[in-house]
Amino acid sequence: MILTVTLNTALxxxxxxxxxxxxxxxxxxxxxxxPGGKGVNVARVLAALGHEVTVTGFAGGATGRVLRExxxxxxxxxxxxxxxxxxxxxxxAVVDELSGDTTQLNEPGPQVSPAEWAVLLGSYADLLAxxxxxxxxxxxxxxxxxxxxYAGLIRAARTLGVPVLLDTSGEPLRxxxxxxxxxxxxxxxxxxxLTGSHDPLRANQDARRRGAQAVVASLGAEGLLxxxxxxxxxxxxxxxxxxxxxxxxxxxxxxxxxxxxxKLPWPERLTHAVAxxxxxxxxxxxxxxDRAAYEKLLARVSVTAA
Amino acid sequence: MILTVTLNTALxxxxxxxxxxxxxxxxxxxxxxxPGGKGVNVARVLAALGHEVTVTGFAGGATGRVLRExxxxxxxxxxxxxxxxxxxxxxxAVVDELSGDTTQLNEPGPQVSPAEWAVLLGSYADLLAxxxxxxxxxxxxxxxxxxxxYAGLIRAARTLGVPVLLDTSGEPLRxxxxxxxxxxxxxxxxxxxLTGSHDPLRANQDARRRGAQAVVASLGAEGLLxxxxxxxxxxxxxxxxxxxxxxxxxxxxxxxxxxxxxKLPWPERLTHAVAxxxxxxxxxxxxxxDRAAYEKLLARVSVTAA
Numbered sequence: 154m155i156l157t158v159t160l161n162t163a164l165x166x167x168x169x170x171x172x173x174x175x176x177x178x179x180x181x182x183x184x185x186x187x188p189g190g191k192g193v194n195v196a197r198v199l200a201a202l203g204h205e206v207t208v209t210g211f212a213g214g215a216t217g218r219v220l221r222e223x224x225x226x227x228x229x230x231x232x233x234x235x236x237x238x239x240x241x242x243x244x245x246a247v248v249d250e251l252s253g254d255t256t257q258l259n260e261p262g263p264q265v266s267p268a269e270w271a272v273l274l275g276s277y278a279d280l281l282a283x284x285x286x287x288x289x290x291x292x293x294x295x296x297x298x299x300x301x302x303y304a305g306l307i308r309a310a311r312t313l314g315v316p317v318l319l320d321t322s323g324e325p326l327r328x329x330x331x332x333x334x335x336x337x338x339x340x341x342x343x344x345x346x347l348t349g350s351h352d353p354l355r356a357n358q359d360a361r362r363r364g365a366q367a368v369v370a371s372l373g374a375e376g377l378l379x380x381x382x383x384x385x386x387x388x389x390x391x392x393x394x395x396x397x398x399x400x401x402x403x404x405x406x407x408x409x410x411x412x413x414x415x416k417l418p419w420p421e422r423l424t425h426a427v428a429x430x431x432x433x434x435x436x437x438x439x440x441x442x443d444r445a446a447y448e449k450l451l452a453r454v455s456v457t458a459a
Numbered sequence: 460m461i462l463t464v465t466l467n468t469a470l471x472x473x474x475x476x477x478x479x480x481x482x483x484x485x486x487x488x489x490x491x492x493x494p495g496g497k498g499v500n501v502a503r504v505l506a507a508l509g510h511e512v513t514v515t516g517f518a519g520g521a522t523g524r525v526l527r528e529x530x531x532x533x534x535x536x537x538x539x540x541x542x543x544x545x546x547x548x549x550x551x552a553v554v555d556e557l558s559g560d561t562t563q564l565n566e567p568g569p570q571v572s573p574a575e576w577a578v579l580l581g582s583y584a585d586l587l588a589x590x591x592x593x594x595x596x597x598x599x600x601x602x603x604x605x606x607x608x609y610a611g612l613i614r615a616a617r618t619l620g621v622p623v624l625l626d627t628s629g630e631p632l633r634x635x636x637x638x639x640x641x642x643x644x645x646x647x648x649x650x651x652x653l654t655g656s657h658d659p660l661r662a663n664q665d666a667r668r669r670g671a672q673a674v675v676a677s678l679g680a681e682g683l684l685x686x687x688x689x690x691x692x693x694x695x696x697x698x699x700x701x702x703x704x705x706x707x708x709x710x711x712x713x714x715x716x717x718x719x720x721x722k723l724p725w726p727e728r729l730t731h732a733v734a735x736x737x738x739x740x741x742x743x744x745x746x747x748x749d750r751a752a753y754e755k756l757l758a759r760v761s762v763t764a765a
Contacts, residue, residue: 168564173481175555178563215521245551247564249481257484258474258553 154231155199155410156285158277158306159192159210161262161295162234164220165440167246173256182250187440188220188227189244191320191403192291194440198407198429200229201442204414207231209280211273211295213263214240233280235273239263242295246399255399262295270298277306281313286414289318289406290334294325303329316413319365320406322346330364336413337365338406344370353378354385354459369409369426371402376427378459381419388423390431391453400440404433420456427454460537461505461716462591464583464612465498465516467568467601468540469550470526471746478557488556493746494526494533495550497626497709498597500746504713504735506535507748510720513537515586517579517601519569520546539586541579545569548601552705561705568601576604583612587619592720595624595712596640600631609635622719625671626712628652636670642719643671644712650676659684660691660765675715675732677708682733684765687725694729696737697759706746710739726762733760 169183188197196206212220212234220241224232242260249255281288288310290303303325310317311333319326319334322343330337330347337360345351348359357368357380367381376389408429412422432447433440475489494503502512518526518540526547530538548566555561587594594616596609609631616623617639625632625640628649636643636653643666645653653669656662663674663686673687682695714735718728738753739746 168566170564173562175479175481175562176558176560179565181564181566184566215525219521245564252482254482256479256481258476258487258551259484260474260487260490 154205154207154283154285155196155287155289155414156207156209156280157192157196157199157289157291159190159208159291160265160273160298160302161242161293162188162190162193162210162212162217162220163242163244163260164216165189165244165246167248169248169250172249172251173247185438186219186223188223189440190292191406192289193224194400194403195289195291195407195410196230197227197440198404198442199411200227201444202407202411203229204411205229205231207233207280207285209233209235209273209276211235211237211263211265211269212241213237216243217241233276235269235276237263237265237269239265253397255397262293265295265297267297270302274305278309281309281315285315287316287318287410289320289410290329291320291403291406293321300324301328304332307332307334318406318410318413320402330360333364333366336367336369336409338369338371338402338409340371340402341373344368354380369405369423371405371430373398376454377405377423379419379423380459383419385459386420386423386456387459388420388427388454388456390427390450391455394431394434396434396436398434401430401433403440404429404442423456424451424454460511460513460589460591461502461593461595461720462513462515462586463498463502463505463595463597465496465514465597466571466579466604466608467548467599468494468496468499468516468518468523468526469548469566470522471495471550471552473552473554475554475556478555479553479562491744492525492529494529495746496598497712498595499530500706500709501595501597501713501716502536503533503746504710504748505717506533507750508713508717509535510717511535511537513539513586513591515539515541515579515582517541517543517569517571517575518547519543522549523547539582541575541582543569543571543575545571559703561703568599571601571603573603576608580611584615587615587621591621593622593624593716595626595716596635597626597709597712599627606630607634610638613638613640624712624716624719626708636666639670639672642673642675642715644675644677644708644715646677646708647679650674660686675711675729677711677736679704682760683711683729685725685729686765689725691765692726692729692762693765694726694733694760694762696733696756697761700737700740702740702742704740707736707739709746710735710748729762730757730760
């Protein structure tokens with residue numbers, strides 16, 4: 154079992170409008186709702202790849218109820234979310250029919266009480282004791298969760314010898330890295346914010362010095378740059394992939410985790426991650442991946458020493 | 460008891476952002492949720508004026524549950540909504556902190572089945588039999604409800620001698636007017652669409668010929684223009700009122716209904732409607748009215764023969 158932790162889960166809502174024009178009124182032609190938050194997205198992709206996944210984190214309110222109802226319908230995903238009083242946030246993606254461009258509105262998330270945080274820590278300890286093959290800690294922290302939260306969760310996993318991946322940003326990333334996670338997957342902006350360097354290779358090396366045992370940076374259309382104890386690689390899709398990049402980073406995380414628990418060599422892990430990521434950009438629904446494209450892309454990802 | 464009918468109820472959500480910029484990502488700083496749809500707004504204002512109000516229409520899904528929980532907390536409002544399978548729509552108002560301007564995103568509403576529509580008709584007949592002092596039919600029709608729905612609801616009310624106000628637009632307004640409602644309250648655009656005339660007085664007279672026994676047109680900052688069997692009046696606020704016009708039309712409907720059931724002369728009904736409408740524009744929260752402003756404005760509305 155792979156465990157993903159999403160402290161700030163979300164009900165992701167996609168609206169289709171003709172063209173978003175500020176300060177006017179719009180009739181939404183199409184509404185899609187689905188469970189979200191980075192760790193939930195990672196879990197959905199892992200489940201689609203055939204892994205058993207357990208999701209934890211917080212869910213509350215009417216939006217939390219909808220999230221959990223939808224998760225219950227997702228085969229391969231076990232819901233271990235901790236109920237809280239505050240409502241799970243919504244994210245709204247407004248897609249223009251004319252341009253295909255997306256405007257994003259993200260609610261901040263519920264206030265989490267110290268008692269609720271304590272319940273999550275207890276539940277997390279129980280889930281770790283069940284012996285997951287890996288843990289992924291994903292996304293932003295809701296209000297009320299201590300900024301050093303991920304550092305504590307990383308230490309608990311490492312104590313039990315469970316490999317742990319961290320995918321977050323800002324101060325939670327900075328604090329988390331110091332707790333020596335096995336792997337971080339920042340994008341270029343997150344990596345630059347962490348290290349102060351806009352040179353990806355230099356920044357990856359700096360992030361390792363700060364504590365991360367391996368760093369896989371996602372560089373958008375250029376693919377991934379990995380700096381690991383076993384070597385350094387660049388992995389790139391065959392051509393520029395057109396489509397919606399929403400969820401591409403989460404699919405890359407799922408590919409890395411899948412490769413990790415299957416003990417694949419790093420170049421193969423990166424190949425899976427890049428192919429999944431590109432197949433997500435190509436999929437018609439944001440955050441899903443196009444399985445046929447994924448399988449074709451696997452043979453066409455280039456991995457080179459960096 | 461006053462009965463308001465809102466076939467397309469809504470969960471109204473207000474987001475505050477710094478400045479809405481299409482095709483970028485926004486952190487929402489503030490989220491407000493409340494029960495909405497025109498008839499629900501009218502009911503809230505009537506209840507605040509001391510009337511007992513019953514609301515009917517449809518509610519369903521997680522959003523419908525939240526709507527009903529919130530209505531249960533509204534003193535003076537009795538919930539007689541009919542449960543349906545489809546989810547109550549959301550409306551999202553995105554308010555720019557910098558300019559104060561609002562961008563509106565309106566979901567279309569749930570699909571209503573013929574069986575659900577039949578349940579509503581039965582429930583409406585029972586509510587009419589209880590002898591309300593007036594009925595207000597408000598807002599758009601959700602998918603699945605026949606376009607002539609309001610005409611049928613108007614005839615049922617008239618058969619029992621219950622005065623009926625209609626506030627809608629487009630084809631539902633056109634069909635409804637032909638069923639001879641006691642009063643319609645179109646805005647300038649709705650009236651022009653109904654009659655083909657952009658001259659408000661001429662259009663009001665035309666709408667009466669089409670079947671409406673009285674027509675009160677809301678002309679924005681210029682106030683109201685009423686053409687009734689008892690006479691014709693213009694009613695205007697003392698000065699241009701600055702603020703958020705959301706809900707001002709619904710407050711005008713509430714003022715007209717309140718005056719109707721209290722059997723006030725038309726000039727007094729119009730005075731109440733204009734004062735409530737202007738006090739709604741002035742209120743800090745969209746759709747609420749500023750009670751102190753309302754009471755001051757009552758003495759300052761001008762009503763003149765038209």
